[in-house]
Amino acid sequence: HPKALLKTIQEDGDALVKLANQHIISCDQFDRQTILQLFRLASKYESNPKRFNTPLKGKILISAFYEPSTRTRLSFESAWHRLGGDIMSITDRSTTGIAKGESLADIGEMFNNYGDCVVLRESNEDSVKEMTSTLRIPIINAGNGTDEHPTQAMADLYTIFKWRPELLKDNPQKIRVGIVGLPNYMRTVRSLLKIFSLFPEIFEEVVIIHDKTDDDIFTEGQREQLEEAGLNLRLTNRLNKELPELDVVYINAIAWVGDDFESHGDKFVLNAQSPLKEDGIILHPLARGDELSTDLDETPHNWYFSQARGAVFLRMALLTCMVERTEMVMDVI
Numbered sequence: 001h002p003k004a005l006l007k008t009i010q011e012d013g014d015a016l017v018k019l020a021n022q023h024i025i026s027c028d029q030f031d032r033q034t035i036l037q038l039f040r041l042a043s044k045y046e047s048n049p050k051r052f053n054t055p056l057k058g059k060i061l062i063s064a065f066y067e068p069s070t071r072t073r074l075s076f077e078s079a080w081h082r083l084g085g086d087i088m089s090i091t092d093r094s095t096t097g098i099a100k101g102e103s104l105a106d107i108g109e110m111f112n113n114y115g116d117c118v119v120l121r122e123s124n125e126d127s128v129k130e131m132t133s134t135l136r137i138p139i140i141n142a143g144n145g146t147d148e149h150p151t152q153a154m155a156d157l158y159t160i161f162k163w164r165p166e167l168l169k170d171n172p173q174k175i176r177v178g179i180v181g182l183p184n185y186m187r188t189v190r191s192l193l194k195i196f197s198l199f200p201e202i203f204e205e206v207v208i209i210h211d212k213t214d215d216d217i218f219t220e221g222q223r224e225q226l227e228e229a230g231l232n233l234r235l236t237n238r239l240n241k242e243l244p245e246l247d248v249v250y251i252n253a254i255a256w257v258g259d260d261f262e263s264h265g266d267k268f269v270l271n272a273q274s275p276l277k278e279d280g281i282i283l284h285p286l287a288r289g290d291e292l293s294t295d296l297d298e299t300p301h302n303w304y305f306s307q308a309r310g311a312v313f314l315r316m317a318l319l320t321c322m323v324e325r326t327e328m329v330m331d332v333i
């Protein structure tokens with residue numbers, strides 16, 4: 001699958017040069033050409049997982065996770081290691097200056113002395129902004145509260161294009177995607193919809209599935225912005241009615257967002273008895289809760305493990321462009 005995607009995307013290296021030394025904060029920063037070139041590089045890495053060079057040799061990643069993570073932290077660290085770099089990792093906020101009231105701005109000032117790139121996860125929406133007020137090395141937002149998780153969304157769309165590379169050809173057969181989750185306070189969904197809006201021509205429609213009132217589903221102006229970009233959005237509270245028509249079901253850990261899973265989420269469960277489209281796939285950013293049954297793991301609907309695996313290569317592509325090219329640009333100067 002990565003090789004098929006690789007063949008589908010024409011190389012345009014210039015699109016990646018602008019990522020050198022950039023902060024990666026939101027999917028708003030990206031255009032479709034940059035995303036496609038990142039996917040091309042990711043699929044190159046994924047096609048040859050044992051044959052990497054080591055462009056990040058001698059470079060240090062500060063992996064600052066002030067909130068729990070399995071996939072994001074370890075896949076970033078795996079990506080950095082595979083590219084030859086070294087890592088300093090924070091996994092417990094109680095052992096850091098934050099526990100003594102130190103500001104993220106002051107911590108950012110210190111990080112400038114210690115490493116070449118920061119990956120930050122923090123539960124506060126303003127955290128990345130606060131740290132970038134002093135940071136002079138690039139930072140990647142690995143989840144800031146309910147706001148965004150841009151590299152998750154990139155990994156999600158990368159998975160969809162690996163599943164159906166022909167979506168990138170002229171006049172593709174459009175897909176219908178269902179998203180179980182809330183764009184107003186789920187960072188994965190927010191970033192995903194933003195990245196979807198760069199490729200509106202591949203979607204028949206995007207169905208938002210949740211039994212909230214419409215007012216609770218989008219932030220102010222969010223729906224209008226997505227529709228102006230060309231996404232055809234529809235809201236429903238009936239998951240099982242939609243499933244037979246959905247090519248992709250993107251489900252989130254509903255229980256994690258204070259959404260009272262017992263009263264709402266039990267209507268939004270996927271298991272081997274769910275009326276999924278025969279060739280439909282399931283994506284989930286993980287970690288999962290009761291909404292995604294393990295009895296689906298051995299079925300062809302399971303693309304969520306591939307989604308997590310692909311994130312390593314997607315992050316390798318991004319890090320290569322952000323950090324390796326920094327040095328190349330500096331050499332030229």
Ligand code: CP
Nearest residue numbers: 069070071072285286
């Ligand atoms: N998808 C994701 O963000 O998972 P983690 O919380 O394990 O990093």
